[in-house]
Amino acid sequence: MTTADAGEATGRARPASRVRAALSRRLGVDPRALAAFRVALGVVLLADLALRARNLTAFYTDAGALPRATLAEASPLGARLSLHTVSGEPWAVALLFLVAGAAAVALAAGYRTRVAAAVSLVLLASLQARNPFVLNAGDTLLLQLVGSGLLCPLGARWSVDAVRRRGDGPADATGKREAGRVAGPASGRVAGPAAALLLSLVAVVYVSNAVEKLRGIAWPAGEAVERVFRLTYLHGPLGGLVPEWSVLLSAATYGWLALLFASPLLIAAAGRVRAALAGTLLAAHLSMALTLQIGVFSVTSAAALVPFFPPFVWDRVERVVAPAAGRLRELAERRFAPPSRTEGSGAASAVRERAAAAIPVVAAVLLVALVAWNGMVLGLVEAPDPVASVSDPTERGWDMFAPDPPSTDALVLATATTADGERIDALYGDRVARDRPPGDARAYPTARWRKFLTPLADDPDPARVDPLLAHLCDRAAGFADGGGAGDAGDAGDGRIQSVTVSAVGVDVYDGETRVEEVGTGSCSGR
Template sequence: MDWSRSPSATRPNLSAVLDRLSIAIQRRVAIDPRALAAFRIAIGTLLILDLALRARNLGTFYTDAGVLPLRALFSDYSPVYSLHAISGAAWVQALLFAVAGAFALALLLGYRTRLATIVSWLLLLSLHARNPMVLNSGDTLLRMLLFWGMFLPLGREWSIDARRLETTRGGEDGTVDETREPVTDESGPSAGDSDDESGMSVPGIVSVPTMAILLQVQLMYLTNAVHKTRSDKWMGGDAVVHIFQADHLTILLGDVLADQHALLELFTYAWIAVILLSPLLLLLTGVWRAAFASVVIGMHLGMATTLQIGLFPLISVGALLLFYPPVVWETATALATRIGIAAPLRRGLDRLQRTAPRVPLPDAPAVPAATDLPATTRTAIETTASRSRVLFSTVIPWLLLVLVVLSNAEAVDYADVPEVGDEVLETVNADQSWRMFAPNPTSTTRWLVAPADLEDGSQVDAFGGGEVDWDRPPSADELYDTARERKYVSNMRYADNENHRSYFANYLCDRWNRSHETGLENVTIYGLTDNAGPYDDEPDIAKYKKIEYDCSGPFVQNG
């Protein structure tokens, strides 16, 4: 028997293996255009919702009358690159919120989609830079999803842009309307359904950006899984039991489940299993991928009904829509047609396309007609345009994806990001760690008491507005009007943010004195914590003095 193989016989076999491997990878990083559309609609909606929720604390967190006036911002966070830092006036912030909302609506509707995505990302960066003290992991995820979305054809389906393209190609009367604006399909190197030589199809859009955004979601779960596996509480099964004892975090169903320790232990193991198995989001395809993505979505919806952690669960759900394969969208489309909502939706898009205002983009510099140019010049122009497209759709996403992977590896001590890489990540605000409730989950109820002396000699709680009460509140989450306020207070108390204690005390003094005839003379802020464990019968309340502040004195920055 001849055990040797000729090079000519080996090369075809190796080529076939590599082709199959390539197709297998492409199938796992492909995104259906309808998934991109659903993702776009979800992100646009979440941006509007985020702005609406933040607007409740617009004066508190984004103006000079709030907890972080511009002089404090520039002192503590310089340099600050934020359009929201051009003025501390409330009307300027309200105007910027309105502009951001308009672009978010354009993104939702798929109108000038690429432009809307870029501007929405820039305005979100600006908003986050204005007050870092109120940010959480949901803000990081939303920021990164928008960032990768800039490189994706989000307006290809279910959008005003897509309907305009259809009308441009052929109107309802069968004619071509040359006055309508075409929409460029910027999907990257490979778009649409493609077939390799072996007949295996790759459904959806395949490009470096599609791979990047799917990996971004995957990295969030894997990095968090590493943090959690280093935690005794998580691996011991009682982490969620401890988290649900933090009464300032639990809401709705969470208040009901707080005493169901056996069930919460089961939830602990279930979530650990889900994040450890999260690579299945990329490894699986078809119905199995859809099923697993649905399980993860179900877990996030459970978070939304039990914990006050802002929009993070809903943002995660929006990201997971990208993993749904064509079979899901074909089924959804068939169902929408059957129940009669598909046609009205199409008519609505047509109506929006006709009525949406035309906001022309800046015209490119006029160039001579291609036929009037020398052959060498035409070749140079075509080469430059081609290289620019490759740079935007492939090279830049590749480089940034590598840095994002390194940033996640650095967060769990597996690698170091080079100094130049750190500068790039800082510039686009793409550094990340994903420590959510890990390695040491929150396990104690925390609240504030701020006794303040009035000019008439009486005393009041400057934070709560009523009488000073040192007892544990029946429900600590009710002390905070919003999740942003709770996050700010938590950071002010426990993070390395001593300056913010004086900013907050100054804000309490000003807020009271603006709305009451009898002013405050001084205020003392105490952080209270119930250190009792989930299996203890009696509270164990500790009181920590954070700051004494003279309301009649000048603005003070401690630390």
């Protein structure tokens, strides 16, 4: 090859190299960001389990509001596939909670990371299938994040696995096998379909929600955030302290819309622009966690933003935590011996290599499916007949408070009557007025109770209402016997005769109150 030919080849290679570098900066993820994401994911999984455990009997056992027989009628596929339907006893469900908790801890620590992620994914899917009536968008997002993370090298850095390999660098052989492709040392990023899937999932959620919000009236008019904070059932720990200033709340509405429409820059931009946008979104989600009772959605969304922070952020993080990180590494090195020379050889190694080779293919297929499905959700793409025959994508979108937030404050009356005429709140356990007015209604104890009960006001299906009333009879009986909250244990004859559940809706603008009885059941003989 002549000098001129070599120069021409080099000239052609430079644009291609620049394109690859640009794509790596936008669709690649710093391995330290993946490590931080892994830790955040483990913490969110633990928080989710802890919050669910408060209602373990109520929502996941045969003694609760959704016994396995009721689930089998409502969701036959979920009943067949969920491991949590193997037994309806509280101890069996609690055992699965403990296993899921151990897997989440292992994931956060980066111990047998891929196995821990796989176990977490299976048990999370099983738990969600056990009671689909208490789920929200945060649960869907969490499941998809764990699934996407399973395909990424989450244990390549800041992990027990990295210490055991004696290689804490981003481009070691294990990292290459796990990721499908690890960018070279110059970029220091994990790149490939798996990383692109993880980043695209988050961007798709924001863009889809932005489009849905514009289809309503309250968001374009700047009224949505004010309406949300008028809903007392959504108030979190600091929700009642939000100032009722229309100008401030209108600015918050337009500010959140602006962030949603800027969300494509999470992928299209790089460096400080991406870091600033991800940081602003993360701060907004954490503020929601303090002011709104929306389950794990806020903290899950915050965890999802961690992979977007670029290398310079993690350089600074490493400098700050270097002393503590060094001590933890020394502790891990003493506690966890490196694998033997023969580990990973033979048939097991061959299986792992084939599985690693399949990861980019699986991730690429899922990436295409993600984009296509959300196109159908938004109505931009017509659903093929095989999809439309089993599901309506437009009913499964990212429609958080979209197209408009509710304008009715949803409250509940759950009243148990004892043999001597005393009345007990069957959800909270304290005594209530003998003639309990609708104005005495209360917000739901948890976000999951709200998700479970509010649809029953519109469709009080006896197949679901009867088990609910039976559970509330038992719950109220426990309160009356002195095992619950408040002073219900002082109620004379503690035998519960009946339970009545009503949904109360209060218009946030004119105060008009609407009461819908969900059901009344006798507790005699229980």
